[in-house]
Amino acid sequence: MGTTRTTDTTDSTATTEKRTDDETVPAQAVATEKETDAAAVPEDAEDIEGADQGQELDQDAPAPPGTAGVAAGAGAVVAAGLGLASVTGTWLGTLMAERQTLMGQINLQAGKATDQISAMYGTPWHTTALVNGVFAVLAALVAAVVLTRPRATWVRAVAWGGLALGVLGLLISAGMYLDLFGSMPTIPKGTRPGA
Structure with a gap:
């Protein structure tokens, strides 16, 4: 009978150990689930209300439409194109300069121009400078x-490029108009008509 008691004691100890193990595993799993849920849920009600208010503000604020992004990108490209045109010159500037040259020739033939160089060279040069300055x-x-508004990185980069080209074009136009890059040609005194 002593042997039987020992076996029974051993069996009950194994059963107790088994129950403890079975109970321990679900308890650990439940504790892990509670920690995960606690991390996912805000700690107090104020955080929840703040999150709800933030969502309401996002819904009330107009979502940036795709059209605004396209318009900003187009504006940046236009600014860069205008800046480049102001530096390199435009068809309109060339046309206006040729018009001024023609008007200078007409005035010379009519005997109205007092300074031939200004009529044939200076006025067209200054007209080109003005047109490029406008661009x-x-x-x-x-x-x-x-x-002025936050935009995508590429839009801002192109816009900054357009701004830089515009400022450079403005400086070049001002230099052309004020004859800073070269003075107006003059006729030597000995070769003037009537000298």
Whole structure:
């Protein structure tokens, strides 16, 4: 009988150990689930209310439509194009310069021009400078409008490029108009008519 008691004691100890193990595993799993849920849920009600208010604000605020992004990108490209045109010159500037040259020739033939060089060279040169300056100002203005609001990185980069080209074009136009890059040609005194 002693043997039987020992076996019974051993069996009950094994059963107790088994129950403890079975109970321990689900208890650990439940504790892990509670920790995961606690991490996912805000700690107090204020956080929940704040999150709800943030969602309401996001819903009330107009979502940035795709059209605004496209318009900003187009504006940045236009600013860059205008800036480039102000630096390199435009068809309109060339046309206006040729018009001024023609008007200078007409005035010379009519005997109205007192300074031939100014009529044939200076006025067309200054007209080109003015037209390029207008393009430079437009480039700077469009780029500045695009840069007033947060935009995508590429839009801001192109707009900054347009602004830089616009400022450079404005400086070049001012230099052309004020004859900073070269003075107006003059006729030597000994070769003037009537000298």
